[in-house]
Amino acid sequence: MTLGFVSSGSLFSWGAxxxxxxxxxxxxxxxxxxxxxxxxxxxxxxAGLALLVTLVRVHRRRST
Numbered sequence: 001m002t003l004g005f006v007s008s009g010s011l012f013s014w015g016a017x018x019x020x021x022x023x024x025x026x027x028x029x030x031x032x033x034x035x036x037x038x039x040x041x042x043x044x045x046x047a048g049l050a051l052l053v054t055l056v057r058v059h060r061r062r063s064t
C-alpha cells in the first residue's frame with residue numbers, strides 16, 4: 001500500500017511538473033512534438049490521481 005501511494009504521488013507530481021513547464025511557452029523544448037508531450041504528461045497526472053483514488057478506496061474497504 002505504501003509503495004502504491006508513493007508511486008501514485010510520483011506519477012502525479014512528475015507529470016504535473018513537466019506539464020507546467022510545457023505550458024510556459026519557450027521555456028522547455030520537448031524532445032517529441034509539443035502536443036504529444038502535453039497529452040503524455042496530462043495522462044500521467046490523470047493516472048496518478050486515478051491510482052490514488054483506487055488506493056484510498058481499497059484502504060477504506062480493508063480498514064472497516
